[in-house]
Amino acid sequence: MTRVMTFLTRRRGGKGWHWTDIVTWVWLIGGLVIMFGPAVWLVGSSFKTPAGLAEFPPTILPYATEEVTVEGYDEPLPLFEVTLEDGSTAILAEARRIGLVAQMIDPNDPGEPVPVNINDRSPVRELSFEIDNYTEPFVHFDFLQYLYNSVFVTVMATIITLVVNSMAAFALSKYKFTGRNLVMFLILATLMVPLSVILVPLYSVVSALGLFNSLWGVILPTVATPTGVFLLRQYMLTIPDELIDAARMDKASEWQIYWRIILPLTAPALAVLAIFSVVWRWNDFLWPLIVLSRKELYTLQVGLNVYAGELNVQWHFILAMTVVTMIPVVLVFVFLQRFITTGIAGAGLK
Amino acid sequence: MSQITLTGVGKSFGAVQVLRNIDLDIKDGEFAVFVGPSGCGKSTLLRLIAGLDTPTLGDIRIDNADVTRTPAADRGLAMVFQSYALYPHMSVKQNLAFGLENSRMPKAEIEERITEAARMLEIGPYLDRRPGQLSGGQRQRVAIGRAIVRNPVAFLLDEPLSNLDAELRVSMRAELAALHKRLKTTMIYVTHDQIEAMTLADRIVVLRDGRIEQVGAPLELYNKPANRFVAGFIGAPNMNFLPAKVEEPGGEGFFADVLGESRQAVRANAAAVRADQPITLGIRPQHLRLARENEDGVEVEVNLVEALGSETVVHTTAGNGDPVLAVLQGQRPFNAGDRITLGLDPENLHAFDETGLRLQGN
Ligand SMILES: Nc1ncnc2c1ncn2[C@@H]1O[C@H](COP(=O)(O)OP(=O)(O)OP(=O)(O)O)[C@@H](O)[C@H]1O
Ligand SMILES: [Mg+2]
Numbered sequence: 001m002t003r004v005m006t007f008l009t010r011r012r013g014g015k016g017w018h019w020t021d022i023v024t025w026v027w028l029i030g031g032l033v034i035m036f037g038p039a040v041w042l043v044g045s046s047f048k049t050p051a052g053l054a055e056f057p058p059t060i061l062p063y064a065t066e067e068v069t070v071e072g073y074d075e076p077l078p079l080f081e082v083t084l085e086d087g088s089t090a091i092l093a094e095a096r097r098i099g100l101v102a103q104m105i106d107p108n109d110p111g112e113p114v115p116v117n118i119n120d121r122s123p124v125r126e127l128s129f130e131i132d133n134y135t136e137p138f139v140h141f142d143f144l145q146y147l148y149n150s151v152f153v154t155v156m157a158t159i160i161t162l163v164v165n166s167m168a169a170f171a172l173s174k175y176k177f178t179g180r181n182l183v184m185f186l187i188l189a190t191l192m193v194p195l196s197v198i199l200v201p202l203y204s205v206v207s208a209l210g211l212f213n214s215l216w217g218v219i220l221p222t223v224a225t226p227t228g229v230f231l232l233r234q235y236m237l238t239i240p241d242e243l244i245d246a247a248r249m250d251k252a253s254e255w256q257i258y259w260r261i262i263l264p265l266t267a268p269a270l271a272v273l274a275i276f277s278v279v280w281r282w283n284d285f286l287w288p289l290i291v292l293s294r295k296e297l298y299t300l301q302v303g304l305n306v307y308a309g310e311l312n313v314q315w316h317f318i319l320a321m322t323v324v325t326m327i328p329v330v331l332v333f334v335f336l337q338r339f340i341t342t343g344i345a346g347a348g349l350k
Numbered sequence: 351m352s353q354i355t356l357t358g359v360g361k362s363f364g365a366v367q368v369l370r371n372i373d374l375d376i377k378d379g380e381f382a383v384f385v386g387p388s389g390c391g392k393s394t395l396l397r398l399i400a401g402l403d404t405p406t407l408g409d410i411r412i413d414n415a416d417v418t419r420t421p422a423a424d425r426g427l428a429m430v431f432q433s434y435a436l437y438p439h440m441s442v443k444q445n446l447a448f449g450l451e452n453s454r455m456p457k458a459e460i461e462e463r464i465t466e467a468a469r470m471l472e473i474g475p476y477l478d479r480r481p482g483q484l485s486g487g488q489r490q491r492v493a494i495g496r497a498i499v500r501n502p503v504a505f506l507l508d509e510p511l512s513n514l515d516a517e518l519r520v521s522m523r524a525e526l527a528a529l530h531k532r533l534k535t536t537m538i539y540v541t542h543d544q545i546e547a548m549t550l551a552d553r554i555v556v557l558r559d560g561r562i563e564q565v566g567a568p569l570e571l572y573n574k575p576a577n578r579f580v581a582g583f584i585g586a587p588n589m590n591f592l593p594a595k596v597e598e599p600g601g602e603g604f605f606a607d608v609l610g611e612s613r614q615a616v617r618a619n620a621a622a623v624r625a626d627q628p629i630t631l632g633i634r635p636q637h638l639r640l641a642r643e644n645e646d647g648v649e650v651e652v653n654l655v656e657a658l659g660s661e662t663v664v665h666t667t668a669g670n671g672d673p674v675l676a677v678l679q680g681q682r683p684f685n686a687g688d689r690i691t692l693g694l695d696p697e698n699l700h701a702f703d704e705t706g707l708r709l710q711g712n
Contacts (some may be wrong), residue, residue, distance in 0.1 A: 037599040245402045246435040250449030250500075251423040260448075 039235050042326075047129040053315050054175040064128035068093055068107045080121040081105065084114075091124060092116070101210035131318035143321070145296055150282060151328070153218050153299055158277040160223040168224075169232035169266075174244060182235070184298055191226045195286065203290060217291040218299070222281065228273045235269035236262060271339035278332045282325070300325050351379045352413055352426075352503035352536050354399060356694060360407035361394055361560075362448035367488040368394050369560040372408070376504075376553075381530050383547045384520045384540045385583070392540045393432065395557070396506050399538065401425045407418050412503065423452075428497035429506040432540075434489050436481035442492050443477040449481065449500050467495045470529075487518045494529075506534035511546065523549060541671035543587050548572070581632045587663075589632045589700070590674045591649065596627040603711065606631065609669050615696045619711030629709065632700035635663075643692035649672050652688045657681060666690070 012018045045053060047062040067076035070093055077093035083102055084090060092104035095113050102121070103113035125175045137143050170182050195202075202221055209215030236332060239262065247257045263270070292298055304321050307314040354376040361369040369391045376382045384392045390506035397403045399410060401422035409418040417425050428449075436445050443464060448462045468474040471491040481489055490510060497505055508646045510526075511519045527550055530537055541547055547554050556563040556571065556579070562577040563583075575581035581589050594606040597613065606616050608631060616631065623629070641647030650666035653673075662682040666674045676692055684690065701709040 240433065240435065242433050242435040243437065244365040245397075245400075245422075246429070246431060246437070246449070246496075248402060248422045249400060249427070249429045250496075252448070253452075257453065262435060312528045 012223065035061050042319060043323055046133055046210040046316070046323045047131070048133075048316060049130050049318075050314075052130075053319075061127060062129055064130075065123040066126050070095075070107050070110050071104060072110055077105075077107070079107070079124040080116075081124055082116050082121040084116075092121075130243060130316065133316045134324070137321055139304070141317075141321075142296070142298075143300075143324075146298050146300045149215060149297060150299040150301070150325075153215055153284075153288070154278055154281040154328075156215075157219045157222055157281045160219065160275055161228055161277045162274060164223050164262060165225060165228035165273065166232050166266060166270065167258065168229045169236050170262050172229070173233045173236040174239075174241070174262070187226045187229050191230075195324070199286075206277070206291060211291070213292060213294055213297060215292075215297060218284070218288045219281075222284070225277070227276070229275055232266060232269050235266055239265050260282055268340050271336045275333055275336050279329055282329055354504060354536065354538070355411040355667065356399070356408065356618050357395055357411070359398060359405045359410065361391075361398060361403065361408045364426075365691060367399070367560060369405075369602035372560075372561065372562055374555065374565065376536060379534050379536055381537045381539065381550055381552045382555060383531050383551035383553070384538065384555045384557060385542070385547045386563075387546070387583075388542070390557045391560040392510055392557055394560075396429070396508050396538065400427055400429050400506050402429075416546070426503045427506055428462035428500045428504075430493045430497050430508065430510045432508040432510075434481075434493040434510075436489060436492055436496070438481055441478050441480055442473060442484070442495075445481065446477075446496050446499050448495065457620045461564070463499045463501070467499045471495045471525075471547065486514055487522065490514060490522065494526075498529075498533075503534065506536065507537065507539045508563075509540050509542065512542065516588075519543075519546075528551065544584065548584075554584075556583060556687060558583075574708070575632075575700060576708050578630060578702045579700070581700055585634055585697075587635050587675055587677070589634050590638070590672075590676075592631045592633070592668065592672070593670065594629050594631045594701075596623045596625055596629060598625065606701075608648055608694075611669055614646070614694055614699065616699055616701050616709075617712060618701050618709040619695050622710040623703075628704055630702045630706075631694070632702065633694055633698055635675040635677040637695065637698035638674075638692045640679065641691040641696075645691075645693050647691040647693040648674070649689060649691045650676075652686055652690060655682070666692075 011021045017029070019069055033133070037073070041058070044062060045058075045062045049062075049064060052059075052062055052064055066079045068079055069076050073095065077095060079093055080102075082090055082092045090106070092114065093107045094102050095105050096103040097118070100118055101115050102118050104116045105113045168187075172180060172187075205218045206212060206221060207216075211220065241260060243265075244257055247261050252260065283301060285305075288299045288302050289305070292302060300321070304318060304325070306322070307317045354374075356372050356374040359369060359372040359374075360367065372395065384395065386392055394403065398405050401417065401420060401424075404419065405708075409416055411417065412425060412427075414698055437448065441449065446464045446467060447460050450463065464477070465474075468477060471494060473488060473491050476484055476488055476492070481492065484492065491563060493510065494507075497507075507526075511522050514522060523546055526539075530550075539546075539550060551568050553565060554568055554571055555565050558579055564571060564580045566574075566576075569582060571584045575584060578591065582591070592608050593612070594608045594616075595610075597605045597607050601607075601615040601617075603616050603618040604620040604623060606614050606629060608614050614631070616629075648668060650668050652664055652666050654665040656663040656665075659681065661680065662678045662684070664676045664678060664682070666676065668674045674692070700710075701712045703709055
């Protein structure tokens with residue numbers, strides 16, 4: 001514990017507070033709040049009731065007003081801490097509210113209601129997790145079906161992306177052919193074309209190929225990514241050519257060179273691309289929305305859209321399901337990040 | 351069993367001609383060493399033989415079979431790269447096995463060959479390590495091991511010792527010589543290092559600017575360099591060159607005027623030179639001695655004296671300003687600024703014409 005404290009209070013130069021110490025702290029804490037604040041709020045709020053969500057000012061943790069059942073009333077009544085006219089405080093339940101005055105009754109001794117100005121009372125609140133936000137969609141919403149579709153799309157698209165992009169990158173980094181730079185340039189040039197520009201032609205192609213309303217129609221147009229090719233090519237350029245020459249002397253076929261030499265050595269860049277690809281495909285909304293029109297084919301992101309109706313947005317479900325959809329991405333990151341270590345490619349050389 | 355023959359081989363990268371008209375015949379079981387200054391095309395020539403590049407001109411034969419267009423994998427050669435090029439993600443054992451697996455050898459035989467190579471190179475204890483966990487010398491042995499297990503018809507080694515420290519180099523050199531003796535396989539070895547070349551080679555190939563300058567046994571190159579370049583390149587410290595002029599026939603050849611101050615007998619075919627022809631005389635520092643009383647020698651000014659005990663290295667300047675290095679036996683009491691006269695013996699003089707070629711009969 002003392003070591004943690006000495007670590008946390010370490011300062012530049014050791015003695016006194018230098019202004020850079022303060023800037024550092026402010027910067028780091030500010031960064032922490034900006035980066036983690038929304039995520040924490042999201043997780044906290046996913047357990048709130050619709051009423052809790054509408055509350056102002058918003059809270060991080062889900063609080064709910066305590067309620068009691070009182071004889072003579074059908075609905076449970078909310079509890080309030082009330083300052084009475086004689087200055088004493090009491091816990092009373094609200095039976096009715098008219099304007100600025102609420103009719104309060106004692107839950108233990110329901111008698112004549114006492115009128116109380118609403119400014120003289122505050123709700124009794126307790127931490128309460130609205131698990132229904134999570135369980136409800138599992139029952140009424142085809143969560144598992146959507147989850148399966150999302151996983152299928154993400155996994156397939158990522159595998160194909162890695163294979164296709166690494167092959168292209170291998171050719172573009174390790175073979176010399178005329179037009180190599182032109183091809184690379186063309187691939188990079190497609191980075192400048194946003195999806196919305198090619199949406200209509202892409203739709204025509206996909207539908208002409210009979211991939212409309214098919215998960216493959218979501219997967220295939222996304223697998224060739226210029227970013228991925230560029231990322232992998234730059235990494236492969238750092239793999240010494242002599243390794244490939246050595247493999248050639250060792251009677252390796254071009255396929256074996258790719259599969260047994262290049263791919264293992266590109267693992268760090270592949271891990272990065274895999275993370276990107278998983279995040280991209282998992283969070284894709286527009287393209288799946290266009291290609292998939294049958295409900296049983298929806299991916300999670302499209303499926304979640306049913307909670308955002310025209311008149312009524314069911315935020316509590318959206319938030320809860322957003323938390324659920326975030327989990328796989330986080331797990332993938334945690335799993336893959338240990339492959340992101342650099343500098344092993346040169347280890348076999350002098 | 352392999353004889354490697356190159357006929358009229360040339361290689362260009364775009365407009366740059368890196369190798370021109372290489373004719374070379376490496377005999378079976380021979381240890382051939384390529385030497386030459388950096389960038390002269392040694393590695394390129396080795397890669398052509400290996401099949402990693404194709405020549406723009408000429409052809410390459412192994413045991414009389416034309417392999418000019420045969421891919422590297424099918425030539426049956428093994429190469430040790432300048433940078434070792436071990437596969438960093440595989441263990442030493444996998445590195446050794448990779449080439450054998452690719453030729454679909456049975457597991458048991460792979461195992462046997464690896465054990466044998468590991469024993470020979472003493473890398474047994476490291477078989478499960480990655481190359482990154484080995485020292486330079488160990489990596490080097492693994493690289494050689496990777497070549498040995500393949501049982502190649504010839505080894506191609508590109509400066510395999512260049513990154514080792516001096517001591518390790520000496521011991522690895524001895525190991526390589528022993529290995530060649532035992533395997534009796536053709537070896538082609540590229541090096542910068544004169545001592546490696548002189549001690550290991552059956553024949554040395556001296557390259558300059560993509561051309562072969564001379565091919566010959568180490569002592570042949572030392573004693574009878576075919577031209578000024580080879581004379582200056584082989585032997586350490588480098589040979590001294592003095593400008594001279596042919597005077598008149600006589601003695602066992604002709605007499606030459608050195609620096610306009612001294613008359614020296616040169617052993618060469620006097621009929622092949624004309625009077626007043628400018629020539630260059632070369633003499634190795636070890637062959638210089640102090641001139642005897644009344645002997646016609648070259649007078650030089652001492653700049654620096656390095657007393658090594660058994661010998662004294664004297665850095666001097668000749669009358670025309672050229673540096674002359676002399677390695678004199680024993681200890682000499684010289685100081686900077688002294689003027690001394692150095693004697694030249696005709697049997698140690700190398701004479702070259704204006705184009706740098708050795709004179710006939712020299
Ligand atoms: N792929 C290439 N493209 C263009 N020029 C090249 C290429 N490879 C080699 N060269 C040139 O060919 C010449 C010979 O190179 P090479 O590697 O054979 O030299 P080397 O004799 O092995 O030198 P070192 O002793 O420094 O290893 C150099 O001038 C080099 O610049
Ligand atoms: Mg080289």
